[in-house]
Amino acid sequence: MAFLEFIKNLLTYKEPLQTGRFELHESPGENPQGADLNIPVESGNIPGDPAQGSSTAGDSTGEGSGDSKEATEDSQNNTSNQSEDKKAGIKKSPKSLGKWNKDRKQESSRTKDLPQDLPQHTPQGSSQNQNSPQTRGSSQTQKSDAVNKNLSKNLQRMQQDFNMPENADIVIRNIKAGASTDAFILYVDGMVDKVTINESILSPLMQTDQGTESNKEPSADHILESVLSVNDIQKSTSYTEIIQKVLEGVTALFVDGLDICFLIETQGFEKRNVEQPVTERTIFGPHEAFSESLATNITLIRRIIKNKDLITETLPIGRSNNLKCAIMYMKGIVNPGLVQETKRRIQSIDTDYILGGGELNQYIEDHNLSLLPQILSTERPDRTAPLIMDGRVAILYESSPNASIVPTNFFELIYSPDDFFIRWQYGTFVRAIRYMALMLSLFLPGIYLAITQYHAEAIPTELILAIEKSRENVPFGVIFEILLMEVSFELIREAGVRVPEMVGQTLGIVGALILGQSAVAANLVSPILVIIVAITGLGNFAMPNHHLAIGVRVLRFLFILLGALMGFYGITFGIIIVAGFAVHMKSFGVPFFVPIAPKTQSNLETFIRLPLWISTIRTDSINTLNRRSAGRIVRRWKGRRGE
Amino acid sequence: MCKRILSAIVIIALFSAVLGGCQDANEIDAVVRVLVIGIDKGVTDKWRLTVQFSSMKETPGGGGGEEGGSTGGGTGNGYSHVTIDAPSFFEGIDMLGSSISRKLFFTHAGTIIISERLAREGILGDFIAPLIRYKQIRESAQLYVVKGEAMDFIVENQPTIGNTLSKSLELAAKQPDNTGYTISVTLNDFYSALKSTHGQPIMAIAAVNDFKNFKRDGPRWKNEFKKGGEYKPEDLPRHGENKIEFWGTAVFNRDKMVDELTGGENRLLLMARNEFKRGFFTIRDPKSPDRIIAMDVLKDKNPKIKISFDEDGPVIDITIFLKGDILSIQSRIHYEEDPLLSTLVTALEKDIKDDLDRLINKCKNQGLDVFRFGESAAKYFATIEEWEKYYWNDKFKDAKINTKVDFSMRRTGTRLRSSPIPRLKGEE
Structure with a gap:
């Protein structure tokens, strides 16, 4: 009975209208940037808004974050909040403009009631009390976070906070500024540019002729304005901020008698140069890739x-x-x-x-x-x-x-920057090739299996005779052959990533060739299968997005299995399931298969690389504030009709 | 929620795999694919069934045939064949399993050969109708009536160009487009025509030519005029190449073969059926009757068929539109321009029209509408019932058929005119 009940539930299942997920709706106007971070985009998120929970987490020493997780789950399960339940039936995207404004007004008035000193998105906000993992969640004796006027107390605090005797690469250099005032600078060895420290911090500070009046009382402004010759200096009174900044490569200067600390920009660590892209190579266009800085x-x-x-x-x-x-x-x-x-x-x-x-x-x-x-x-x-x-x-x-x-969206994963550097006809052609590559790498082994096992009548007579003859001495079934070859191919590919660069490419190609050839010679697989696997592999390499390529590699095995078990029917079935999931997906509130499902503007761009002067509208699905990316007549020298 | 969806997917996947999935997987090399099926009248049982298949051997000449294969018969090129007498086609398949180690598969059987004896006996319906029901049989398989025994045809069929049997048979079925001397009839075509109320079925004729009509010695040809199309199947005076040939058409009255057409008649049949593509035609030179003119004749437009009905029966007006080039003028008379050009065109039109009239009369007298006139006639009836009550196949005997051939000369080959060959003074 329970099983029948379960089936009944399944059949009558309705997905709740309000999923609690983020959806990207049209925005009526521009928001003041970063001002009210907690305005939820969707009304469903208001009561248990995870954003509030998490961003206040910093203050409430970890407990808040636990709450926020619960709140997130709650709002997704759509069970706890009555207000949500009430709205759930009515609210469906997208809202009308007036309603959006009304909701928004309500929300902003509600958020105003909240404490305004929420941590902004600055490093100290979230690093408060959370710098060391062992302190998370435990009750910590509260120390004052403000910089002391007494230099020795500052020194002591810094040494303590940086675990000084053990921590070998933290440098504290005591100096006498202007020959009389005690001071020290603090930095992490290796993260800083020593030339800047020597020439622009230490040297001016340690000069004795600093001006007569400043010798008596060190003034922050004086040091900032007249002594330090570094471009970027900030003043800070918070130990937490100082620690964070020092860890990022900033030099901290503490001066006796001042209850502030100077954070002097001296970042200068070793980094890689800007080099060529590794996985996204193109023939035309720039050859720069991001680096680690x-x-x-x-x-x-x-x-x-x-x-x-x-x-x-x-x-x-x-x-x-x-x-x-x-x-x-x-x-x-x-x-x-x-x-x-x-x-x-x-x-x-x-x-x-x-x-x-x-x-x-x-x-x-x-x-x-x-x-x-x-x-x-x-x-x-x-x-x-x-x-x-x-x-x-x-x-x-x-x-x-x-x-x-x-x-x-899905289609952007198929684009390559190359498309836009070449003329649109060529761009369209190579894009079509890439779609074909996607299809081949996803379906070819599965279809081969389905066709040979179930639908042999679809193969021309000569070809099927050739396949049969080539398989005459092979003792295994086609499915075993395919799996054997696919797995070896994946092995070669995975090994190729790790093999030292000098032998890598040679090994990959030669390995594949030798493996393919000798597998045929040893009657383990038929020659036609080597072609199938090779084309599949080529198709996979032709995909411009590495992540998509890996996903397709995994999905291919699903289609092999389905093709072996159920023939074309299985492959169709798999396509429906995979496409169903893909269409259901969203990337930051935007449907993954836009602009095909759901249909939006500029459908053509998906398959045809439109001439640059024709695509004058930004991507429709992301609801930008400014829709038009070019004038109505882009090539004004040509006029409207090319005269 | 996620759990529910997941379990729903698992259940649906399981159900669909168990209930709906294809369940007839066959390892590709675990079956043997029959390429040609031959049907004869049996001796020890009703049917004599011959199947020809690839022996899966790479090198030509390897291996011998199993039972029924004479020396070199079909085995030389990596093909083998078996013959058995059986009460039915399907039982025969299983009986053959006793000697063949693999399952017989008919999905690639592109050719079905039926012996003339069987066809003339009128028991073809017993065979074709059940055969077409079997899912492995392709309805696009080519059907041939073979003069003599189907088994002999299969034994003698040894392609000399290339060593692929299936390709040579497939290409042979395309020959009607090139020569017009044979016709392409598929199992589906034949079966539909067998059931139809607006015509009679036809089938292409295949034959084994043992070159007996080719006389190496004897009195040589004088000035008689004979067209190539006048030969009968298996009588073409040729020598060499494959022994088999496809020539002419078998005409059926329902499932009984009643007549056969020569290659030349087949061309006219194609013209009337709107299946003619092209062919080289030879006519007697109108000005110099002991010489000939050869022309390349192509279809110009679809034939125009008008049908009216009077109390005696249907009146059919058919106009056939052809076009063509001059290929050779032996007499070197300047036929390329008017007024001689129209003389030539009229001569050709008359020649084709006379032959067509003769063919139509021959078929009409037997009440055999193989020209697809019925299909055009059916359009004049409002309902199928009315049409069926008209009994076209009976009325066709009384039909009055007016033919017209419209030929237009397009080009003159690669020469604008034939210049006379200069002779010495004495010779003139």
Whole structure:
């Protein structure tokens, strides 16, 4: 009976209208950037808004974050909040403009009631009390966070906080500023540029002729204005901020008698140069790739988009390793809801350690079970910049040579920057080739299996006789043959990644050839199968997005299985299931299969690389503030009719 | 929620795999694919069934045939064949399993050969109708009536160009487009025509030519005029190459073969059926009757068929539109321009029209509408019932058929005119 009940439940199952997920709706106007972070884009999130929970987590020593998780689950399960339940039936996207405004007004009045000193997205906000993992959740004796006037107390505090005797690479240098005043500088060895410290900090500070009046009473302004010859200096009174900054490569200067500390920008660590992209090579266009330095990465974008409205906000990721990431977007183009959602997701992550983009993507993507990537990860600035101009948000990382671009859709994963550097006819052609490659790498082995096992009548007589003759001495079934070859191919590919560079390529190709040839010679597989596997592999390599390529590799095995078990029917079945999942997916509130399902504007661009002067509208699905990316007549020299 | 969806998917996947999936998987090399099926009248049982298949051997000449295969018969090129007398086709398949180690598979049987004896006996319906029901039989398989025994045809069929039997048979079925001397009839075509109320079925004729009509010595040809199309199947005076040939048409009255058409008649049949593509035609030179003119004749437009009905029966007006080039003028008379050009065209039109009239009369007298006139006639009836009550196949005997051939000369080959060959003074 329970089983029947279960079946009945299944058949009568209705997905709740309000899923609690983020959806990217049209925005009526531009939001003041970063001002009210907690305005939820969707009314469903208001009562148990995870954003509030997580961003207040810093104050409430860890407990808040636990609450926020619960709140998130609750709002997704759609069970706890009565207000949500009431709205659930009525609210369906997209809202009308008036309603949106009304809701928004209500929400902002509600958020005003909340304490206004919420931590902003500055590093100290989230690093408060959370710098060391062992203190999380435990009750900690509260020390004063303010810088003391007494230099020795500051020194003591810093030595204590930095675990000084054990920590070998923290440098504290005691000096006498202006020959009389005690002071010390603090930096992390290796993270700083020593030339700057020697010439622009120590040297001016230690000069004796500092001016007569300042010898008596050290003044912060005097030091800032007249002594230190470094371009970027900030004053800070918070130990937490100081510690954080010092760890990032800033030099801290404490002076006796001052209850402030100077944070002097002296970053200068070893880093890799800007090099060629590794996985996304193109023939035309720039050959620069992101590197592991955040500043360099931002610069690479800024060099392409020289516009004051290109906003770069830095956020810390990883509670303990405090890596920085930067989100970049075009103010005035991007949908503010998207920026808020991106920041909300990044800030709400409560984990000690995140290393760059590959890991963060997994924390912020919508569907963790899916085999398809939902965030466009690229190592090319020239791929990132156009998408920022299109109204996306790009996330750049310290220590990771990739940018994550949200939202994305399936078809963008097939595009390559190459498409746009060549004429549109050629671009369309190579794009078609890539779609074909996708189909081949996904379906070819499965279809071969289905056709030979179930639908042999679809093969021309001569071909099937040839296949049969070639298989005459092979003792195994086709499915075993295919799996054998596919697995060996995957082995070669995986080994090729790890083999030293000098022998890598040769080994890969020769290995594949030798394996294929000798497998045929040993009557393990038939020659035609080697062709099938080779074409499949080629198709996979032709895909421009590495993440999608891996997903397709995995899916291919699903189709092999389905083809072997159920023939064409199985493959059709698999396509329906996979397509169903893919269509159901969203990338930051934007359907994954847009603009095909659901249909939006600029459908043609998906398959045809439209001439640049024809595509004058930004991507419709991401609801940008500014829809038009070019004038109505782009080539004004030509006029409307080409006269 | 996620759990529910997941379990729903698992259940649906399981159910669909168990209930709906294809269940007839065959390892590709675990079956033997029959390429040609031959049907004869049996001796020890009703049917004599011959199947020809690839012996899966790479090198030509390897291996010998199993039972029924004479020396070199079909085995030389990596093909083998078996013959058995059986009460039914399907039982025969299983009985053959006693000597063949693999399952016989008919999905690639592109050719079905039926012996003339069987066809003339009128028991073809007993065979074709059940055969077409079997899912492995392709309805696009080519059907041939073979003069003599189907088994002999299979034994003698040894392609000399290439060593792929299936390809040579497939290409032979395309020959009607090139020569017009044979016709392409598939199992589906024949079966539909067998059931139809607006015509009679036909089938292409295949034959084994043992070159007996080719006389190496004897009095040589003088100035008589004979068209190539006048030969009968298995009588073409040729020598060499494959022994088998496809020539002419078998005309059926329902499932009984009643007559056969020569290659030349087949061309006219194709013209009337709107299946003619092209062919080289030879006519007597109107000005110099002991010489000939050869022309390349192509279809120009679809034939125009108008049908009216009077109390005696249907009146059919058919106009056939052809076009063509001059290929050779032996007499070197300047036929390329008017007024001689129209003389030539009229001569050709008359020649084709006379032959067509003769063919139509021959078929009409037997009440055999093999020209697809019925299909055009059916359009004049409002309902199928009315049409069926008209009994076209009976009325066709009384039909009055007016033919017209419209030929237009397009080009003159690669020469604009034939210059006379200069002779010495004495010779003139």
